[in-house]
Amino acid sequence: MLTPLTIAVAAAAVLLGVWCAVAALRDQSAKDWHYAAMAVVTLLTVVQLVVGIVMLAGGDRPAGDSTAVFVSYLVSVTACVPVVGMVALGERSRWGPATVAAGAFLLAILELRLHDVWGGGVG
Template identity: 55%
Template sequence: MLDALTVATSVAALALAAWCGFAAYRDQPTKDWHFIGMAVVSLLALVQLIVGIVQLVRGEKPEQGTTIFVGYLLGALACIPAVGFMSLAERTRWGSVTVAAGGVVLAVLEVRLYDIWGG
């Protein structure tokens, strides 16, 4: 697994969490700029999914099992879009809180992916 991509995705997810957390602190819902940030983080997760699948196809194996690795990759990919849709349903500060929590969850998933691969 590419360590730099994992770190970049984690840092971007934590930056998104801080940004949306600040918006929630200011009693603001998610705005268009937040959704652009969510798209960037989701794109990083998609690139990570593609890189992970390519490495599996090339014959490389994660230490803790392929099934759990693919499951975490798919969960990481779905995390930010899921909270983005939830924040659209809740157009108050709690939508921003939801996205902030999703960013923290994605960062934790990235740490776990690194651990599963054998980092």
């Protein structure tokens, strides 16, 4: 897997998480610019999904026998931010951005795990 892309997605997710956490602490609902940032992070995860599928189709495989686990992480990573974004749309209080922050931090953790699965990391 492309390590720079994984780092970029994780960093963008952390930035989104911090930004939404600050909004939640300020008792603000999710605004249009939060959704724009979610779209950027989602676009990065879609690019990562496409790169992962192309690498698998090209014959590259994750370390060990974990192709199914790798694909499931790719799909989960891609779905993470859109799901919490839809929850934030329905929750117009401070809990909308709080949910997005939690999902963004979860995405960063999933990125670390995705990197481990590809490289044969521990766990």
